[in-house]
Amino acid sequence: MVSEDLNRLSGDIQLIVDGKRLDGRGFDELRPINIKVGVLKRADGSCYLEMGKNKVVAAVYGPREVHPRHLADPVKAVVRYRYSMAPFSVEERKRPGPDRRSIEISKVSREAIEAVVMKELFPRSGIDVFVEVLQADAGTRTACLNAASVALVDAGVPMRGLISSVAVAKVDDVLVLDPMKEEDNYGQADIPFAFFIRNDKIESIALLQMDGRVSRDEFKEALEMAKRGAMEIYQMQKEAIKAEYMIESEEVNSDE
Amino acid sequence: MMTRPIVLPGELLASNPKVAGAGTYVDKGKVYAKFLGLLDKSETSVRVIPLKGRYIPSVGDVVIGIVREVTSNGWAVDINSPYQGFLPAAENPEMRPNRKPNDILEIGDIIIAKVVNIDPKMKVTLTMKDRMCRAVRFGRIVPINPARVPRVIGKGGSMIKLFKTELGVQIIVGKNGLIWISGDRRKVNIVEEAIYIIESEAHTEGLTDRITEFVKRRKGELNGQ
Numbered sequence: 001m002v003s004e005d006l007n008r009l010s011g012d013i014q015l016i017v018d019g020k021r022l023d024g025r026g027f028d029e030l031r032p033i034n035i036k037v038g039v040l041k042r043a044d045g046s047c048y049l050e051m052g053k054n055k056v057v058a059a060v061y062g063p064r065e066v067h068p069r070h071l072a073d074p075v076k077a078v079v080r081y082r083y084s085m086a087p088f089s090v091e092e093r094k095r096p097g098p099d100r101r102s103i104e105i106s107k108v109s110r111e112a113i114e115a116v117v118m119k120e121l122f123p124r125s126g127i128d129v130f131v132e133v134l135q136a137d138a139g140t141r142t143a144c145l146n147a148a149s150v151a152l153v154d155a156g157v158p159m160r161g162l163i164s165s166v167a168v169a170k171v172d173d174v175l176v177l178d179p180m181k182e183e184d185n186y187g188q189a190d191i192p193f194a195f196f197i198r199n200d201k202i203e204s205i206a207l208l209q210m211d212g213r214v215s216r217d218e219f220k221e222a223l224e225m226a227k228r229g230a231m232e233i234y235q236m237q238k239e240a241i242k243a244e245y246m247i248e249s250e251e252v253n254s255d256e
Numbered sequence: 257m258m259t260r261p262i263v264l265p266g267e268l269l270a271s272n273p274k275v276a277g278a279g280t281y282v283d284k285g286k287v288y289a290k291f292l293g294l295l296d297k298s299e300t301s302v303r304v305i306p307l308k309g310r311y312i313p314s315v316g317d318v319v320i321g322i323v324r325e326v327t328s329n330g331w332a333v334d335i336n337s338p339y340q341g342f343l344p345a346a347e348n349p350e351m352r353p354n355r356k357p358n359d360i361l362e363i364g365d366i367i368i369a370k371v372v373n374i375d376p377k378m379k380v381t382l383t384m385k386d387r388m389c390r391a392v393r394f395g396r397i398v399p400i401n402p403a404r405v406p407r408v409i410g411k412g413g414s415m416i417k418l419f420k421t422e423l424g425v426q427i428i429v430g431k432n433g434l435i436w437i438s439g440d441r442r443k444v445n446i447v448e449e450a451i452y453i454i455e456s457e458a459h460t461e462g463l464t465d466r467i468t469e470f471v472k473r474r475k476g477e478l479n480g481q
Binding site: 116125159160198199238 | 265
């Protein structure tokens with residue numbers, strides 16, 4: 001096991017074999033995505049999302065009163081976003097509770113969500129978003145943002161548009177969309193993106209992080225790749241929400 | 257009637273900002289949907305009818321609330337909204353000069369009140385000086401999604417009229433999604449069932465007819481026993 005890891009670290013592991021990725025995907029292919037809306041009864045809005053082997057669940061509460069009171073903003077709503085990983089979500093059992101990594105992810109994700117939520121409509125109130133990673137396989141922050149965005153729509157929160165998020169990685173000197181665990185761990189760079197999408201058009205970038213190195217040209221290519229991936233995800237998010245409410249009306253029509 | 261399509265936040269609805277109605281927002285001259293809802297579009301206006309969402313108070317609304325706090329000059333009332341309501345002692349007709357707020361309403365009491373004022377800081381002031389307003393000491397409270405309240409009231413109050421004439425119950429629908437019903441227990445049960453049907457089928461057509469039929473059938477069963 002240790003020797004295998006050493007091999008990988010010294011670059012002896014091949015992540016691209018015969019022009020395909022380890023799981024058989026092409027370079028610009030997403031992992032399979034599965035979205036379910038309204039899974040939690042007590043939340044105002046909720047969503048369960050699978051992105052490859054990632055499994056996350058998001059819950060939205062609000063707008064509601066903020067506690068403690070002094071956090072309330074007299075001119076707009078405060079958005080709180082908590083990203084958390086279940087102890088059993090990773091191979092080596094994780095210590096429960098917030099750590100430095102999840103606090104950072106919560107902050108950047110909150111800022112991405114704030115780009116679309118119309119906070120100014122709800123002065124002195126709070127909108128709480130909780131996302132829990134049940135199973136992790138690289139790209140959990142993107143999966144969580146996608147789930148949170150759907151849950152916010154389900155809660156009926158006024159928004160300018162949707163957030164769709166996907167990462168691009170550089171492995172074996174090529175750019176790949178939506179990296180999985182092996183590509184994330186042993187690749188050369190990882191760039192998560194989140195976009196504010198309105199009316200089937202990307203309006204702005206809501207989140208952009210990077211670790212590792214890429215050249216300027218590679219970055220431009222990565223951005224284009226991520227945009228195409230995010231549009232695909234956006235369509236799936238839309239379909240999932242519409243499907244949830246369509247079924248309801250069909251049932252009604254059938255018993256007429 | 258044509259069925260209304262479902263729209264999501266950010267969906268383009270029109271390119272003429274003059275038609276923008278409730279549930280929409282205008283950006284760079286284009287009209288977009290603000291939240292998840294049903295699209296109601298005509299030549300002169302575009303609006304989105306919400307499917308979900310919290311109750312946001314507006315002046316004149318009748319609401320049902322629970323007393324959460326008693327202060328020396330009034331009551332803080334939970335009105336099932338992001339904002340707490342406040343009922344000043346002077347706005348309660350039961351108040352007499354030598355009585356304290358504590359003697360009239362206690363924590364946990366349920367009241368029917370009216371929103372009289374909302375200041376820019378979203379401080380909601382309530383009043384009970386209205387024919388409809390009262391402290392609720394009997395009957396039943398049914399909670400529903402505030403976005404579906406208009407369907408429970410019906411066009412021009414048709415649903416409420418139906419319950420009142422067919423079953424002879426008293427019913428007051430709070431705009432904040434709480435409904436007070438009082439009367440014969442079995443009849444109240446029928447109304448409660450009917451309300452849950454309305455809530456789950458609020459975005460479909462021909463609802464009033466189906467509810468009328470439902471109420472008549474259940475009433476017949478009741479009398480047949």
